[in-house]
Amino acid sequence: MLKNTLKSLFGRPNSSGNPLSSRQGPSSGNDLSRSLPEPFLRPSLGLEQFFSNLESRENLRILDLSGASQANINFALQYGHHLYCENVMGTMESTFGTDDDFYSRQADGHLSDQFISETFANLPGTFDGTLVWDVLQFLQPPLLENTVNYLHRVMEPGSLLFAFFPSDEKLKWITMNSYRIEAAKTMKVIPRRNVRAPQYFNSRSIERLFSDFASVKFFLTRDHCREVIVRR
């Protein structure tokens, strides 16, 4: 049993070291239609750091951009926090579609405004912690910068944001996932569909993206991810 748990935490189902991405382009096979991996557990120091900063306080307002799930609700509420759920991936897909033009449609000003409005217009005030997960990597400039600006607006000064980006610049495709909090430093990754890899984020571009924030702290992971804790 212990062996299985360790395998699910540290298993590397493919050669790139990331079960949710591939360096091989579509020319070597139709990667976008390849079958999705099974849900798996992923350790996360960034997530642990995020919650360790919150656990000494109660009645905080947490914004979760991954949509509502029983696991995340239970986890956030057990600390006595208030949770606000926003399904950003769902809004992205309903606004920009799920086909090959998913990225190019983001250049449409009308659709971009609609995405921003649906995501941020109904948020009630500001938040003490924001779980962004990996959603920013699917946004193209200038919508990406615009979204980060809005996140800056809805976060309390001094509050934290948790996000992550793939750190392998040779990726050709990645998987859109849902995330469930299993424990303070473990998330369950539930693959949803494969998409063409968007732009590559290195440390410098991530720092630039969050240049209006007070600090950015990086966590390098074994599965080619760059986790960040950003302080407003």
Add this chain to the structure above:
Amino acid sequence: MAAPSFRAEPEPLRGSATIGKNVTITGQIFSREDIIIDGEVEGTVEAAENKLTIGPNGKVKASIHARDVVIIGSVQGNVEALERVDIRKDARLLGDIRTARIVIEDGAVFKGSIDIVKQEVKAKPAATPTPAAPATSPATPSATNTNPDVKR
């Protein structure tokens, strides 16, 4: 042949009011019995001591206050439940939740805040004055009602 997909139909409960799928109501609904809404409602829904079920065809644009709330269809508005909110797969809720307990199935769409309130210990009722209460489930059908199909 692909297997047909089924949507969970709310089980008609004995002693519960049902607003059928071809009914549209605009106004206030007060209920003193369990109620199932499978039609369209816009306004407010109150069943403070009972269970409210929004059926798979239900489209409710209202603030809701009930003892238990089960959502299978679509709700736009704030939901307050004394005991429990149950959001089923394929349900859609845009609004804030205030309840003692929440259950949400994977696949449900929810946008809003969740406030967990501790259940108050019920004090022995001390001769509560009965308000000039509305009749049981006095739905206020609007002129837009089509094929009124309210079963009691």
